[in-house]
Amino acid sequence: MNHPKKRIAIFISGRGSNMKAIAEQVQHGILKNCCEIVLVFSNKKDAKGLQTASEMGIETAFIASKGKKRQTFDQKVIDFVEPLHLDYIILAGYMRILSPLFTRHFAKKIINIHPADTRLHQGLHAYEWAFETKRKETCITVHFVNEGVDTGEIIAQQTVDLNGVQSLEEVEMRGLKTEHWFYSEVLRDLFLEG
Numbered sequence: 188m189n190h191p192k193k194r195i196a197i198f199i200s201g202r203g204s205n206m207k208a209i210a211e212q213v214q215h216g217i218l219k220n221c222c223e224i225v226l227v228f229s230n231k232k233d234a235k236g237l238q239t240a241s242e243m244g245i246e247t248a249f250i251a252s253k254g255k256k257r258q259t260f261d262q263k264v265i266d267f268v269e270p271l272h273l274d275y276i277i278l279a280g281y282m283r284i285l286s287p288l289f290t291r292h293f294a295k296k297i298i299n300i301h302p303a304d305t306r307l308h309q310g311l312h313a314y315e316w317a318f319e320t321k322r323k324e325t326c327i328t329v330h331f332v333n334e335g336v337d338t339g340e341i342i343a344q345q346t347v348d349l350n351g352v353q354s355l356e357e358v359e360m361r362g363l364k365t366e367h368w369f370y371s372e373v374l375r376d377l378f379l380e381g
């Protein structure tokens with residue numbers, strides 16, 4: 188069957204390693220036939236991922252969120268992305284809590300990756316939590332974004348073995364390695380379904 192390619196924007200605030208992993212799959216891999224990255228967007232001008240995206244030939248933009256009220260900022264972002272006719276907004280390290288205005292506007296169109304099982308740990312510092320509580324495994328979660336923080340419907344999860352880890356860096360390394368292939372696989376399945 189011939190599926191129309193989904194138009195996606197990836198939202199980042201920093202390093203952008205998940206954005207890069209997805210972009211590589213769009214350019215040469217499993218996402219090649221199912222989506223196009225219309226924009227990489229950041230709420231921070233100096234997000235390292237913006238430069239990475241631009242070096243990969245992807246359109247980038249930022250609107251500074253600092254000092255702006257959540258809803259005021261989100262309305263600006265809505266106005267900016269609306270003409271792009273996005274099918275999905277992919278959050279990848281976007282460190283800004285979205286207002287209900289935004290989540291309702293794009294209901295069931297915003298997806299996030301969280302480095303823990305969202306039923307056990309929400310919010311920041313998920314790898315620290317896994318390390319400090321000495322978990323034998325953690326569980327990367329890709330989920331829809333609703334009005335809460337990491338409370339949206341779970342799309343897919345992938346466990347990461349943490350046996351024998353000695354440091355937080357090692358937990359992060361193992362987790363990110365999984366995040367980088369898992370996010371693209373989940374997106375591919377979702378885009379081909381929808």
Ligand code: GRF
Pocket residue numbers: 199201202203204205206279280281300301302366
């Ligand atoms: C990742 O661990 C992701 O799961 C979380 O924030 C981190 C972003 O890393 N939401 P990067 O910017 O993709 O490298």
